[in-house]
Amino acid sequence: MSGTENSNTETVLQVQNLSKTFPIYDNPARRLMELMLPWAASSPKQYQALDDISFSLKKGETVGIVGQNGAGKSTLLQCICNTLTPSSGDIHCKGKIAALLELGAGFNPEFTGRENIYLNGSIYGLTNEQMEERFDSICAFADIGEFIEQPVKTYSSGMFVRLAFAVIVHVDADILIIDEALAVGDALFSQKCMRFLEDFKENGSILFVSHDSSAVTRLCDRAIWLEKGKLRCEGTAKEVTEGYLEHIYAKQQDISISTFQSPPEEPMAEHVPEFEYWHDGRQDFLAGSSLRNDIKLQPFDTTSSSFGTGKAEIIDVFLRNEDGKKLSYAVGGEKAVVEIRFRALEELQSVIVGFLFKTIQGQVLFGDNSYLSLKNNPVVVKAGQVYKAQFAISLPYLVSAEYVMSAGVASGTQDEHVQHCWCHDALVMNVLSDHMVHGLIGLHMSYCHIKPV
Template identity: 55%
Template structure:
């Protein structure tokens, strides 16, 4: 394998035998004619890709698409039915809750158990223990059996162990969604430092905003295969369109709220140039979106964003302070974030607004509210078709 390649997956399939009844397994094993009583289920089918050293690759897809199976194969928890996987470097993984930990052992005993699995001696883990316990910050619970832990406590200890062994390749599978906000920020800082140090990261998440802000490339898994791989924005845009179309088929609106208490969106108001609250605007008018929010704790950085969608849930435009290099206050207090759209050229129709705040990397949401406000655009005459009116000039000339 090329020395610049961290992970090479080649023609990998993982097949499970599914039996209608438990006794069918026995019938199949003793049948003299080799009759099959099972159906083959492909959790993965002929998957191939490479990850270069130092890359951060996001893996997205619906539940059951093969993401977790793929990671378990890469980490060696599972073995492929066909194909091969080559890994160049030491791997540390934070998979689904429970993986790699013995529930009957205490937290400290599990720390040493995982160190042994990773190839470290007791003396080497002794040197790391204080850092692990400090990072996990679960107090005396570390002396209790892991089966008594909450999911948040488990993630704290599991992540602390995963990053303490200084791996070449870090694999994280959705686990960070369980921890509290402060711990998520601590984990993200650690992952960012890993990325800056040139380590390879595989990051599985259903949070497309996190994937967009953290990953270099994206793999979209569907039905056990790689459906698409490439540029973060291109792949995630197509994935979000796919998810929206799926939701529309079952008549489920796209909405949601993600918050943690450190920052709260208090109100969103839509104003005209005279600071009058309105929800109907003439085509070409200026529109001002005012977001009242409260920050209760000091943070190293805050990102605010506003997105516009049409009534078909098409993503019209998303702006945020990170992209425009605008710095927001980081000290506790009550604030207003004001965004003004100049000469709004959206064509007549109804539009909806999402507002969100994120920590400095744009990965962890502080507060996010979907469809929190709406407005309408109207016109005195018919102008064009579609979503927006583009500046244009018509002309003609006679052909010679």
């Protein structure tokens, strides 16, 4: 995978051939012997936490780091922050780094929240006068109330994160390093942090570690994937997170990753059953204006990457209108039928078919599958037969941009299933116009009244 490059942007962090090993002792006595009598002690085993890692971070760029537990993510960040010394390699940094690593790092548990604010300010090179000026703003961001005067050893993990994040927001950093911190915060605070990080990206740089692939794709320009201390791949956030999720899924299900390229069969127009539809009261106006939510639909991409057991293959994905005709253009707010055609290569029990609508960067907007609708009548498919799954929906309104739809065929239940074919970016959609004011998705509005009560 190749990442995006901007040669006109200054590099603020350069990691070159970085490695880190830790000695592993059989028991504490051997560790003591090496300290006291190094010439007499046998060499301990070495654990390679990082192995020849190289990457760069440019000004205004956000790079995500993904990988399973033990992959070396935290070790890498600690080396960059100078809390660990690399065994070999170089790290070159321009500007001030502020880091939110493990919970409680940089805090004295006996000190109050107020005292720890000043302590952390001094660590980052700020004077007491500067911290005094920012204290009220830090407290407002943390929003932990009177607990600011209590020892931090009494804090919950969420309160720790609130205070630590509030501090690094106010220390004039050039580079922020965030290691899984948002995972323990509540939803509202996590959204506040994400909004801050979006604004910070305009002038600062961020290294962001998270197991939440949607957060990585939403926030990051590029990503790197660490596996067993090695850099497995580097590329756009969407490419890397999709590859990482494929790998995790294949490992959990003990399946191989396969790519299918069967040509789609052109579907004929067909009858679409009537389904309930809440008409938007603005639809007639929008239909006759430049604000109509026109959506251009690209043909199914037979070369889009996919993975699964290989027991089924998706051969076409498209939309029909209420007259049953295959669409090359659709309109937001109107009825549509999502149709996914697939070929079973083996007989499969309890088949589930689903789809996800995503931004071109990979952020999931909405999606669904057949499980709940067919739970009481599980579907069995026969080898060699082509099947179609249809989902009658009302298309939401979408902001003018490019979107993709992924589709999948699995078997099992909602919670435990085996993926036979998951097709990334099966259908590409270009929204050409819209009336949206806020958000990414617009809802149907049957009526709007303003009148005396």
